[in-house]
Amino acid sequence: MKYTGIKVQFAALLTVLSTFAFAVDLEVIENDDAIELRTDIHHIKIWKEGFRYAISRNGKQLLGAHEEAGLVYLSSPVAQTRLLKMYDDSVAMSVSNRLGIQAVVGIKFYGNCFKLSATFVDSDIQGSIFFRTKGTTPAYGLSDHAAFRKDPSTEVTGYSSNYFGALSDGKPSRLTSNFVISPANQIAIVNMEPAKKIIAVSHAEWKQGSVYVNSIPSLYYFTGNAKEIYKDYLDVRNREGYKVYKPKYEWFGVGWEAFGALGWITNHQTIRANVDAYLKLGYPLSWMVVGSGFWPNKEDRLLATTSFGAWDNEKYPDPEGFITYYKQLGLKVILGLRIAFIPNGLYTDEGLEKEYFIQKDGKPRLFKVNFPKSDCYLLDSNNPRAVAWYLTLCEKWLAYGVDGFKEDLFGYEIGDFDDDKLDAVNRGLMDKGVYVMGRNGYLGSPMDIHRYDDFNFNQNQDRGPVNGLAFSYSGFPYTYPDIVGGTGLAGDRFGKIDRDKLRIYLMRNVRYASLNPSMSFGFGVWQLGDKQVADVCLDAAKRHHALQPYIFDAALKAYETGFPYPLTPLPLAFEQDTLTYHRENNNQRGYQWMIGESLMAYPLYGNDYDTTNQRDVYLPQGTWIDYDSGEKYQGPMMLEDFNIPVDKTPLFVGGNGFVVEQTEGRLYARIYDVGFAGSVVFRHKDGQSQSLVDIRNTSSKEPIVTNLTTGKRVETERERHAFQFELEAGHHYAIE
Structure with a gap:
């Protein structure tokens, strides 16, 4: 046969297929209707008409073929499929859709996972491409997109988007992931595309693809048990450039954030008074963040974190002494950091001259963001020279003794940003050993802890635990659930608050936060003058501090294996126990997770935090010991209407004990x-x-x-x- 007109694209595909070779013995069987691919693990049957494909593992079908077509591009299903080339671990195929547009498809096997790719023969063509099979449930993942829904739930069946990304469908997402896993059915999928994506998770189909592209280079299916899937997902992320970094110990202790304590009224005196008050009360702080107000305040053009090295001389007359004081107390000092440059700022002209900012039609583009208030230029993180320049500017802060940064771009006005817009910067900082709190990212983990979007008193409180669990399903397990009390109590941003509700909120919120991998305080709990609130908050802080070595051990295991040990949803820890499914939502409120392999957290949290002291708590197979009382229980069993008062540590000990x-x-x-x-x-x-x-x-x-x-x-x-x-x-x- 002759396959003229596809030589260039075919050659490029063969290069991809021959990269990262694995020891796979692939058998290819072809007949008039179908192509079958068999390894010692997988069997993929592809029906040539429609490129309909079914996936089996060790004789068990995991995903059935879509009823209409398995590959659609330019809104037209594949009509014909031909086998082009076979290797020990991969194949290449030529496909044509009903419009007659040709593409080259590759499938490459890597043990427990395999990769699909599709490339238009004509390099000038751009459009939508997606692969799909029948669906399976339950399904989890999608990071922030799982939480920012009317009815928050970690189960994402029913979700779909033809323009998935950080600002798709009006749903905010800073840590973005289109990774989806069904642990009960031992399969997961991700299309590794930082630009806009196509997603559908339903009973009828699992669909992932890309928008306005010439190719899909890396769409992966992972099979096996949850630990096998996450190990392969870790390897793939590192191999494909979405690196996962080893986190640092101090971040997993108790922190303090200036904005939660003081709002915008930050200076060396107010910060010292607040931090000293926490330390005097016995709070075991290990890190602190000053996210705002340290830059020069008299000129609008300097009102941003990109005033690199320039402090407000009145608010911070002695920056070195300010930082040294806290470092001598054993705290890591963190500043807020953004990639937004105000026109006429200290370094903006240099960035414009060297073309380091994002451009449109050959000219630097101004963006509207939530902060700074003025329109800003944004660093082009796809330009290595721009990133290197930015990292050099960061050294001006580090020279004062600053340990790291809270990366904090938010409220940007457009939806066509690539989801990895901050990753190159954060990778550069992590490579230097800088402490990084991440708020934006895609698939990888170029940061020490994963902070989800502002979580405040006046919001849906079910979003918090769903957000944290969804992070772990998506491969972001170093969860930091924002400041205890949120960012609105200081400065009365929420107006008049019912005091009785506020006191219960603080106690429930601190118990929840203390069982996350990282936690912090802001609003001075002593301001309520309530002994019970003060006692519960201090007890929760001390408990988290006591467990910091254990939590960090779990974080290192996650770094090594990919499995979300610091905050493991029960459907991953007990994947074949169907009673763990369908509970992490605003109806059941079965917000439980494993911390490491021995502790199970079951905080009473959600929008009903002020109206109940009871929850149904599920104990999987095994012996479980109440952390406070020592009482033993034998699972599996449901503890119905289990009493969880605010002064109780909501932990069971089980696993390996x-x-x-x-x-x-x-x-x-x-x-x-x-x-x-x-x-x-x-x-x-x-x-x-x-x-x-x-x-x-x-x-x-x-x-x-x-x-x-x-x-x-x-x-x-x-x-x-x-x-x-x-x-x-x-x-x-x-x-x-």
Whole structure:
């Protein structure tokens, strides 16, 4: 056969198919009607008419073929399919749609996952392309888009968009992901396209594609159990340029944010008074953010975080001393940072001259954003020279001793921004070892913690827990749920608030936040003059601080494996337990998750936070111990109308029963009797040291613990329903 007219595109496709070769033994079977692709794991059957395809794994069908067409481009289904080339791990095919437009399709296998690609033969053609199969449920993912709905739910079946991205369909999204997983059916999908995408998640179809493109280079299907899927997803993200970075320890402690405490009224005196008050009360702060007001305030052209190195001389007369004071107290100091440049700003002319800003029709374009208030130029993050220049400017802040940045672009006016608009900048900062709180991004994790959009008193409180769980489904597990109390209590931004409702809100909000990977305070809780509020907030802060080493260990495991260990939704942790499904919504409010492999969080949260003290709490298979009372339960079981008062720590211990806590600078391994026997690896805060703990018996009242590194027996004690011993970094232990 001759395939004239497609040589250039075909050659490009073959280059892609031959990259990242895996050891796959691919069998290709072709007849008049279909092409079948078989590996030792997968079987894909493609019907030539319509390019309808079904996906099976180990003899079980995971996704059936779409009833009409599996590949549609330029609004026209594929009519003909021909096999072009076969390799050990991939194939190339020529397809034509009903309009007669040709494209080249590739399928490449990587063990448990495989990649589809499609490219128009005519390089001048641009239009929509999408692949689709029948649908399956339940399905999870889509990051912010799962939460910003009228009825928030982590289950995204029913969602569709022909223009999916950061501002699609009027739904705000800063951490954007089109990754969708059905853990019950052991399959996931993502079209790795930072521009606008096509998505449909329904019973009838799973559809993903791209808008106004010449090709889809990387649409992946992942199969297997949840841990296999997330490991492959991690590998693919790193391979395709959406890098996942190792996070830093301090971010997983208790923080403080100036805007939540003071609004716009920030200066070295108000900040010191507020932070000192928290420290004096015993709050174990490890990081602080000053997001606004530190720049020169007398000229409008300097009212932004892009005043690099220029401080307001009256508000911050001694920047070095200001920063040094907090660093000596052990806090990481973080400043707000944006890529928005005000016209006539300190560095704007240089950026214009060197063409470092986003352009339209060959000219730099002004954008409207929520802050700064004036129209701004935005850094072109697709220009490596522009990114390098911006990182050089960041050094002006770092030279003062600043540890990192809260990346904070929001409220931009257009929907055709690529979703990775900040990723290159954040990657550059992370490569330098800078501490980064991320608020914008696509698929990867060039940041230490994932902050979701402002979460305030006057909003739908079900959005918060749904947002955090959706982050984890989407591969963003280092969740930071915004400031306790939100960003509106300081400065009376919400007007008159019912005091009784506010006090309950603060206590429920702090319990919820304390069980997230990171948390922070702002509004001074002492301002209410309410002892119960003060006690609950301090207790929650101390509990989070005690668990910081354990949470960070889970974060490092997520970095290594891709599995969202710091905040694991139950449908991922117990994927074959159907009773874990369909509960994370504003009806059931079954907001539960695993922290690591041993703790289950079940905070009472949602829009009914002020009207109830009870929840139905589900316990999967296994032994579960109440963190506060020590009472044992045997799952699976539903604890109906379980009482959760505000002064209760909403945690159960289960899994392997191994928890690490810090107390007065010392690290303690805590072993709960949940019937586990086996080995546990704990990663220490330096990110390098590990301790292997071989648990052989936990039922004894006086267990023998041996330090295998020194050969000596270790002293143990009973404390809060567990026995514990002091854990030394890099030392290994046996319990019998």
